[in-house]
Amino acid sequence: MSGKTGKPTQKEIARIAGVSQTTVSLVLNDRDGTNVRIPEATRERVRRAIEQTTYVADPAARRLAGLDNKILGVFTYESALTAESMDFYGPLLNGIERAAEQYDCDLLFFTSSPVENGSRRLFHRNTRLRLADGCILLGQHMDGEELARLVSEGFPFVAVGRRDEAEGVPYVGIDYRALTRDLIARAVELGHTSAVYVHGDRDTPSSRDRLAEIEAAGARGPLSFRSLPDVGGDPAATARTIVESGATLVVAEDAFAAEDLALALDRQGVALPIEVSIAALGEVQSHTVKGLRLSGFHTPRQRIAFEALGLLRELIAADPERADTIDRQRLLQGSLEPGETLVARRADA
Amino acid sequence: MSGKTGKPTQKEIARIAGVSQTTVSLVLNDRDGTNVRIPEATRERVRRAIEQTTYVADPAARRLAGLDNKILGVFTYESALTAESMDFYGPLLNGIERAAEQYDCDLLFFTSSPVENGSRRLFHRNTRLRLADGCILLGQHMDGEELARLVSEGFPFVAVGRRDEAEGVPYVGIDYRALTRDLIARAVELGHTSAVYVHGDRDTPSSRDRLAEIEAAGARGPLSFRSLPDVGGDPAATARTIVESGATLVVAEDAFAAEDLALALDRQGVALPIEVSIAALGEVQSHTVKGLRLSGFHTPRQRIAFEALGLLRELIAADPERADTIDRQRLLQGSLEPGETLVARRADA
DNA sequence: CTGAAAGCGCTTACAG
DNA sequence: CTGAAAGCGCTTACAG
Known part of the structure; x- marks a missing residue:
C-alpha cells in the first residue's frame, strides 16, 4: 500500500x-527548544522542498512514534445515522462535529464493530479503538464489562448520559432527577393529586433516575403516583387502565410514548388536556398532542456534546499524576418546557 | 502516549x-501459506495468551507495516451533521454508515480540516487523509486542484455526484440529464409550450447538466424555456417576472427553491397549479406546495452511498496493472416523481 | 545548529 | 515449523 503509491517521505524532502x-522532522513540528535551533534559512529550504512535492506526514507513523493523533473515536452502541435514530443522535452528532472542528480533531466512527444481539461490541479482534486518542460512547445500553475494561486500561473515554454500569465511568449527562422533581412540583402547583407514570422496561441509569424520583414523590405526597410498565407496548390497554385509575395526570417516560398514549386516550373519549394532563420526562422539542406543545423537558444536547468532548480532551491531556483532580462525572441542567398539555386540574375532577 | 498506558504488545504475548x-503476528493474521505452517497447539497457546491480556493490534503499526486499515475517510466540503445539511446529507450518510458496517470498515470524518472561505481544505499541514485506505468526497463545490492532486497521487477516492473539475475523477452520481429530459417530456405531453427555468448561480457539474438539458429542449421545441437566474434570491421579483412572461410552467433547480417560488407566486394571486405548474429538478421527498406533492425527482441516495463505497473498495483493492479496467465514473438512474404540481396546461392559457 | 541512531508495534521475506 | 532481522515513516534523546 504505502510503497506502491509513491508518496513522498521525509527522507526525500531531506534529500x-x-x-x-531529522531536520525535516524538526522543522515540520516547529521544534525550537533549548537543544534545537534551526536558522530561518534552513527552515525555508525545507519548506520549499515540501511545497515542491505533495508531502504530508504519515499519521500512522506519527502515532507510532508517540504523538497524539487528534483523532477522537465515536462509538455508538446502536446505529447512529439511520433516519430513526437521527431524532435522538442528530443534535448530539451535530454538536460533536462542531466541537471536533473547533478542537481541530478528526472523528473516527467505529462502524465496523460487530453487532451481537442488537448492540455493537467495542472490543473485538481488530478494533481500531486505539487509533483514536480517546473515545466518545453513545447509546442507551452500554456493556458494563466493556466500560470496566476501558476504565481499568486507562483508555480516555467519556460516555454520553449518566452511567453506573461500572465504577468510575466518566460521563456527561442530563440531570433527569432535578428535571423530574421540577415537573412534579409544577403538577402539584396545578392541583393534581393522582397521576400515572407510564414507562418502558429500559434498565438504564437515567431511566432508573426518573423512576426513583417518581417513587419518592409518590411516597412523599401530595401527588400520588401509580407506576405502570407499558408492557408489550399496547397503548390502548394502558389507556384503559389510566381511565379506570381516575388519574388526572399521565407522565410518560419520553415524548414518543406520550404521543402514543395521548392518541389512545383520545380514542377512548378522554378530553386532553382538560380532563387528563399529559407530560413527558424527556426532550419534547417539536412534539405535540392535538396541536398542543407537549409539556416536558428541554435537554441541551449540543452542550452535552461540547462538554463531553471537552472532558475527553482533558482526560487525554491529563498528566497521570493529577488526573484524579478532574471532575469526570458531570450532569448538566436541562430546563422545564411548560408546554400546553400539563394544565390545572379541573375543579370537579 | 503509547508507553504511558501500559497496553500489551505482541512481544508480551510472545513471552x-x-x-x-513473529509467531504471534502469524497466528493473529491467520497466515498459513507455503512457508508457514503453525500447528494448532501453538496457535492455541498464543490465543490463550491473548485472552489473558487485553491485547489488540495497534492499527497505526499495522498501517505502517503496509496493511490496509479498513478505514474509509469521509470528507465533506461543507459541515455534514448540522440540522440543515442533514436534509441533504442524511440519507447519504445513513447509506455510508450501513455500507461501512457491511464492509467491516470504520469511518474517519475529517472534521479538523481548516475552513477557508466557507469550504474545507482536504490538504493541509496535518491532514490525516492518509490514515484512511481511501476517501469518500461529499459536497456541492469541490476544489479542482485538490481533485487533480488526489488523482495524480493515485490515492483511492470517490466523489459523490458527477465531477468534471478535474480529469479522471472517480464518482458516483445521479443522471440528472436523463431525469431532466424525462420531466421535460412529461411537461410537453401535458401541453405546456412556455416555461421558465429558475436556477441559482451554482457552478457545479450537475447544475450545468440540468441547464444544458433545459437549453437543448428550449432550442428543440415545442417547449420554449426562458432561463432565469434567481439573482439575489428575491422570490417576489422572480415571481413577478414569471407572471409577466406568461409561462404556464415554472421549473426550479431544487425543491427548496420551488417551495419559495410557489409561495411568492401564490402571494401574487397566481392559482397554483391550475394556472401555473411547478416542478423541481431535484429530490422532492416530503416537499409540498399548498399541500400538494411537489413534482420532481427521486434520487436514490442510499444506493449512491453503497455504490460509492463499493467503487472505493474496488479502487483500494485494485491491482495497479488492471486498475484501468474499473469503470470509475458511474451515473445511477433516478426516477421521476409525477407529483401533483405539474398538471395539464389549461385550455385557455 | 545538525545528524546518526534508537525505538514506536507491526508484517513479511528469509534462513534455519 | 519457527525465529532473527529488516523495514514501514516518523519523533526524540543524544552526540557532536
Whole structure:
C-alpha cells in the first residue's frame, strides 16, 4: 500500500533540501527548544522542498512514534445515522462535529464493530479503538464489562448520559432527577393529586433516575403516583387502565410514548388536556398532542456534546499524576418546557 | 502516549506464550501459506495468551507495516451533521454508515480540516487523509486542484455526484440529464409550450447538466424555456417576472427553491397549479406546495452511498496493472416523481 | 545548529 | 515449523 503509491517521505524532502531527515522532522513540528535551533534559512529550504512535492506526514507513523493523533473515536452502541435514530443522535452528532472542528480533531466512527444481539461490541479482534486518542460512547445500553475494561486500561473515554454500569465511568449527562422533581412540583402547583407514570422496561441509569424520583414523590405526597410498565407496548390497554385509575395526570417516560398514549386516550373519549394532563420526562422539542406543545423537558444536547468532548480532551491531556483532580462525572441542567398539555386540574375532577 | 498506558504488545504475548513475536503476528493474521505452517497447539497457546491480556493490534503499526486499515475517510466540503445539511446529507450518510458496517470498515470524518472561505481544505499541514485506505468526497463545490492532486497521487477516492473539475475523477452520481429530459417530456405531453427555468448561480457539474438539458429542449421545441437566474434570491421579483412572461410552467433547480417560488407566486394571486405548474429538478421527498406533492425527482441516495463505497473498495483493492479496467465514473438512474404540481396546461392559457 | 541512531508495534521475506 | 532481522515513516534523546 504505502510503497506502491509513491508518496513522498521525509527522507526525500531531506534529500531535496540537502539536510538530514531529522531536520525535516524538526522543522515540520516547529521544534525550537533549548537543544534545537534551526536558522530561518534552513527552515525555508525545507519548506520549499515540501511545497515542491505533495508531502504530508504519515499519521500512522506519527502515532507510532508517540504523538497524539487528534483523532477522537465515536462509538455508538446502536446505529447512529439511520433516519430513526437521527431524532435522538442528530443534535448530539451535530454538536460533536462542531466541537471536533473547533478542537481541530478528526472523528473516527467505529462502524465496523460487530453487532451481537442488537448492540455493537467495542472490543473485538481488530478494533481500531486505539487509533483514536480517546473515545466518545453513545447509546442507551452500554456493556458494563466493556466500560470496566476501558476504565481499568486507562483508555480516555467519556460516555454520553449518566452511567453506573461500572465504577468510575466518566460521563456527561442530563440531570433527569432535578428535571423530574421540577415537573412534579409544577403538577402539584396545578392541583393534581393522582397521576400515572407510564414507562418502558429500559434498565438504564437515567431511566432508573426518573423512576426513583417518581417513587419518592409518590411516597412523599401530595401527588400520588401509580407506576405502570407499558408492557408489550399496547397503548390502548394502558389507556384503559389510566381511565379506570381516575388519574388526572399521565407522565410518560419520553415524548414518543406520550404521543402514543395521548392518541389512545383520545380514542377512548378522554378530553386532553382538560380532563387528563399529559407530560413527558424527556426532550419534547417539536412534539405535540392535538396541536398542543407537549409539556416536558428541554435537554441541551449540543452542550452535552461540547462538554463531553471537552472532558475527553482533558482526560487525554491529563498528566497521570493529577488526573484524579478532574471532575469526570458531570450532569448538566436541562430546563422545564411548560408546554400546553400539563394544565390545572379541573375543579370537579 | 503509547508507553504511558501500559497496553500489551505482541512481544508480551510472545513471552507469555513462549513463542517468538513473529509467531504471534502469524497466528493473529491467520497466515498459513507455503512457508508457514503453525500447528494448532501453538496457535492455541498464543490465543490463550491473548485472552489473558487485553491485547489488540495497534492499527497505526499495522498501517505502517503496509496493511490496509479498513478505514474509509469521509470528507465533506461543507459541515455534514448540522440540522440543515442533514436534509441533504442524511440519507447519504445513513447509506455510508450501513455500507461501512457491511464492509467491516470504520469511518474517519475529517472534521479538523481548516475552513477557508466557507469550504474545507482536504490538504493541509496535518491532514490525516492518509490514515484512511481511501476517501469518500461529499459536497456541492469541490476544489479542482485538490481533485487533480488526489488523482495524480493515485490515492483511492470517490466523489459523490458527477465531477468534471478535474480529469479522471472517480464518482458516483445521479443522471440528472436523463431525469431532466424525462420531466421535460412529461411537461410537453401535458401541453405546456412556455416555461421558465429558475436556477441559482451554482457552478457545479450537475447544475450545468440540468441547464444544458433545459437549453437543448428550449432550442428543440415545442417547449420554449426562458432561463432565469434567481439573482439575489428575491422570490417576489422572480415571481413577478414569471407572471409577466406568461409561462404556464415554472421549473426550479431544487425543491427548496420551488417551495419559495410557489409561495411568492401564490402571494401574487397566481392559482397554483391550475394556472401555473411547478416542478423541481431535484429530490422532492416530503416537499409540498399548498399541500400538494411537489413534482420532481427521486434520487436514490442510499444506493449512491453503497455504490460509492463499493467503487472505493474496488479502487483500494485494485491491482495497479488492471486498475484501468474499473469503470470509475458511474451515473445511477433516478426516477421521476409525477407529483401533483405539474398538471395539464389549461385550455385557455 | 545538525545528524546518526534508537525505538514506536507491526508484517513479511528469509534462513534455519 | 519457527525465529532473527529488516523495514514501514516518523519523533526524540543524544552526540557532536
